[in-house]
Amino acid sequence: MQDHYLPHQYNLSNLIYDTPEIDELRRTIRIFDNKKGKPLYIQTPELVNIFGVIKKKNYSEILLPLGGIHAIVFKNFINQLENKILRDANINKANWFNSTKTKSVKFIPVIKELNEEVTSTMEQTEHLDKCHDGVIKIKVTSNTMIKKDSNDIGIEELVKNNKLRIILQIYAIWVTMVPIDEDKTSFVSSFGIYLKPEIIEERVCYNLNFIEEEKIIFESDSEDESESEKEEEEEKE
Numbered sequence: 001m002q003d004h005y006l007p008h009q010y011n012l013s014n015l016i017y018d019t020p021e022i023d024e025l026r027r028t029i030r031i032f033d034n035k036k037g038k039p040l041y042i043q044t045p046e047l048v049n050i051f052g053v054i055k056k057k058n059y060s061e062i063l064l065p066l067g068g069i070h071a072i073v074f075k076n077f078i079n080q081l082e083n084k085i086l087r088d089a090n091i092n093k094a095n096w097f098n099s100t101k102t103k104s105v106k107f108i109p110v111i112k113e114l115n116e117e118v119t120s121t122m123e124q125t126e127h128l129d130k131c132h133d134g135v136i137k138i139k140v141t142s143n144t145m146i147k148k149d150s151n152d153i154g155i156e157e158l159v160k161n162n163k164l165r166i167i168l169q170i171y172a173i174w175v176t177m178v179p180i181d182e183d184k185t186s187f188v189s190s191f192g193i194y195l196k197p198e199i200i201e202e203r204v205c206y207n208l209n210f211i212e213e214e215k216i217i218f219e220s221d222s223e224d225e226s227e228s229e230k231e232e233e234e235e236k237e
Contacts, residue, residue: 005043007042007073007074010033012080012081012084014034015033015040015084016034016036017029017032019095020096020175025177025179026175026177027096027174029172029173030171030172031170031173039169039171041167041198042077042195043165043166043167043168044074044167045070045074046070046163046164047064047065047071048163048164049159049161049162049202050065050160050161051063052158052160053156058141059140061137061138061139062200063136063138064135064136065130065133065135066134066136071133075134079111081170082109082193085193089105089107089173093105096173096175097189098177098187101186102187103187103188104188104189106188106189106191107191108191110193110195111134111135111136112135112136112137113134138166138168140197140200144198144199144200145200146200147199147201147202148202159202162202163202165201166197166201167199168196168198169195172194173192174191174192174194175189175190175191176189176190
């Protein structure tokens with residue numbers, strides 16, 4: 001893995017894409033950092049696992065609210081990443097979507113709004129009031145490393161309401177194509193970004209594989225705002 005994972009350390013203009021992998025009605029476009037073969041990782045802030053682990057047939061899901069000041073920089077990064085990929089999707093639509101046969105394309109955001117689709121698979125919904133700033137759904141497979149106190153644990157050992165932070169690989173763009181006629185000459189497509197969890201750490205003590213982000217959570221895209229915050233801190237001292 002690389003030695004940096006925080007949102008402010010990336011130049012998204014350096015993203016490059018592999019040739020689409022085509023599998024019947026699905027396409028996968030791998031994402032790399034600056035050169036092919038170099039993965040791109042991002043670290044989440046501490047997020048509270050308020051819903052616990054949701055078991056599926058072949059994998060598990062964790063649904064994490066993105067509220068609070070610590071999530072602002074991460075959410076901004078995701079928004080910038082999505083905007084970048086939407087622009088590039090328009091440029092590469094012939095290769096990514098088979099534009100000669102695709103009648104419409106729908107983008108599926110990474111950050112989900114609170115709605116029936118998101119909550120329908122949840123066993124309990126008493127904390128939905130904490131999700132108004134959006135949630136992120138993490139698909140956990142057997143390849144994901146899960147840690148607690150620097151020890152490897154199983155997905156079932158994660159404790160509800162404890163804090164998690166995750167190193168995600170910005171792995172690929174996924175595309176699904178649904179035929180709208182019997183001879184499969186016309187399609188509607190959906191696409192989104194696959195964030196693949198590499199490491200999930202339950203926060204009991206600090207793990208040196210992760211980078212502490214407290215010093216950068218107030219960073220802003222505006223130089224004026226950054227200077228103002230710096231002056232306020234100096235006055236407090």
